[in-house]
Amino acid sequence: MFRIPDYVVSQRTRRAVLSRIARWMAGLGFAMLGLVAGLWSAASARFMVPNVATEPTRRFKAGTPGRYPPGHVEQRYKEEHGVWIVHEKYRGRWQLFALSTACTHLGCITLWQESDRRFKCPCHGSGFYPNGVNFEGPAPRPLPRYAIRLADDGHIEVDRSRTFHQERGQWDDPASYIPG
Amino acid sequence: MPLWDRIRRSQVWKSIFRHPPPVDRPNRVKVVLTNLILHLHPVAMPKHGLRLRFTWCMGGITFFLFLVEVVTGVLLMFYYRPTIQWAYHDMLALRDVVSYGILREVHRWGAHAMVITAMLHMLRVFLTGSYKPPREFNWVIGVLLLALTLLLSFTGYLLPWDQLSMWAVTVGSNMVGAAPLVGHEGPASWVTDQSDLRYVLLGARSVGEEALLRFYVLHCVALPLLAAFLMALHFWRIRKDGGISGPL
Numbered sequence: 362m363f364r365i366p367d368y369v370v371s372q373r374t375r376r377a378v379l380s381r382i383a384r385w386m387a388g389l390g391f392a393m394l395g396l397v398a399g400l401w402s403a404a405s406a407r408f409m410v411p412n413v414a415t416e417p418t419r420r421f422k423a424g425t426p427g428r429y430p431p432g433h434v435e436q437r438y439k440e441e442h443g444v445w446i447v448h449e450k451y452r453g454r455w456q457l458f459a460l461s462t463a464c465t466h467l468g469c470i471t472l473w474q475e476s477d478r479r480f481k482c483p484c485h486g487s488g489f490y491p492n493g494v495n496f497e498g499p500a501p502r503p504l505p506r507y508a509i510r511l512a513d514d515g516h517i518e519v520d521r522s523r524t525f526h527q528e529r530g531q532w533d534d535p536a537s538y539i540p541g
Numbered sequence: 542m543p544l545w546d547r548i549r550r551s552q553v554w555k556s557i558f559r560h561p562p563p564v565d566r567p568n569r570v571k572v573v574l575t576n577l578i579l580h581l582h583p584v585a586m587p588k589h590g591l592r593l594r595f596t597w598c599m600g601g602i603t604f605f606l607f608l609v610e611v612v613t614g615v616l617l618m619f620y621y622r623p624t625i626q627w628a629y630h631d632m633l634a635l636r637d638v639v640s641y642g643i644l645r646e647v648h649r650w651g652a653h654a655m656v657i658t659a660m661l662h663m664l665r666v667f668l669t670g671s672y673k674p675p676r677e678f679n680w681v682i683g684v685l686l687l688a689l690t691l692l693l694s695f696t697g698y699l700l701p702w703d704q705l706s707m708w709a710v711t712v713g714s715n716m717v718g719a720a721p722l723v724g725h726e727g728p729a730s731w732v733t734d735q736s737d738l739r740y741v742l743l744g745a746r747s748v749g750e751e752a753l754l755r756f757y758v759l760h761c762v763a764l765p766l767l768a769a770f771l772m773a774l775h776f777w778r779i780r781k782d783g784g785i786s787g788p789l
Contacts, residue, residue, distance in 0.1 A: 407640045408616055 423517040449491045455541035459509045459519045460493045465502040503527040506537045589787040599662035606655040613648040623757035625750045628702035671786035679778040689768045696760035714739050
């Protein structure tokens with residue numbers, strides 16, 4: 362008696378094979394869609410990181426030390442760099458140093474009052490001596506110093522990427538002042 | 542239990558997708574109706590709605606290009622400043638300095654393509670007679686959308702702030718100044734050069750920073766919002782006017 366061999370009558374019907382192929386194609390399509398969406402998201406995230414900054418540089422030149430006689434508080438770098446350059450006595454020694462203009466209470470910009478010889482915060486009335494140490498109002502700490510040095514060309518160079526805090530004893534660091 | 546099944550039975554999944562995998566017709570309908578994205582499509586489509594030779598898919602492509610313009614446009618807005626000092630330099634920086642500087646080109650090419658596809662869509666609707674009742678009003682909305690597409694192109698053209706855009710908009714706004722009644726140089730004019738439509742459009746008598754700001758706000762906020770509203774109406778009316786039109 363004739364019997365159809367097993368390999369002719371497959372359990373895998375044409376419909377089953379075709380629908381499996383269709384499922385794989387659909388899966389591949391969604392995978393490609395996901396890949397494109399992922400690449401697009403990654404590219405958009407990278408796009409959001411600026412490659413060029415238009416804010417002022419962290420390091421700037423401030424002329425020769427001769428421009429700053431003893432007792433002088435220089436205000437010309439306040440607007441662009443947020444820095445007072447001061448020639449003042451600290452612990453009995455004349456030093457040239459760069460102070461932050463931001464009040465240590467809540468970050469308002471202090472004003473230099475020549476008649477009273479103090480930095481005054483307009484927000485809550487904190488006051489600082491010319492050497493940056495706080496003496497009145499709610500400010501908890503002295504104004505921090507920025508790194509300062511004499512560059513090879515004899516000009517002062519201020520670097521705002523390094524700060525020196527008096528309450529941490531960092532004002533003894535020779536990078537925080539130029540001996541006057 | 543496979544991971545996929547565990548995810549599908551979790552409370553989080555069920556709180557987002559209210560219905561089980563659509564294996565029968567009632568659930569298929571419910572899945573479509575309860576999903577914000579899917580419900581934009583009808584539950585059932587006529588077979589001819591998939592015939593590319595009839596629809597050209599031009600309306601869909603135009604909508605897709607609008608979405609591309611929205612996404613790339615929002616990204617460009619993160620760098621572009623509509624001021625005389627910065628506009629031109631920001632445009633150059635978007636090409637030369639910012640990562641993936643091709644985004645501005647994508648925005649520009651997409652805008653050109655969108656004008657073309659909108660017109661081809663209009664041609665298809667005309668050739669197939671799909672503007673006839675009951676779809677007359679949707680044709681009118683479509684014409685308004687074409688006008689908005691052209692206005693979006695026109696307002697976007699000023700934003701690079703180079704010589705080409707500056708004088709193109711000068712010419713375009715002078716044409717507004719020559720319009721009947723509302724233009725100071727137009728026929729039957731009853732306005733001056735400080736009260737006509739050109740003055741309102743530019744915020745001044747010539748193209749300057751006021752015009753740049755006005756075109757920027759029109760291009761990024763006002764016109765896209767209006768276009769999005771009209772598109773919603775346009776798509777909704779397709780459904781309400783008897784679904785996608787088919788061959789007779």
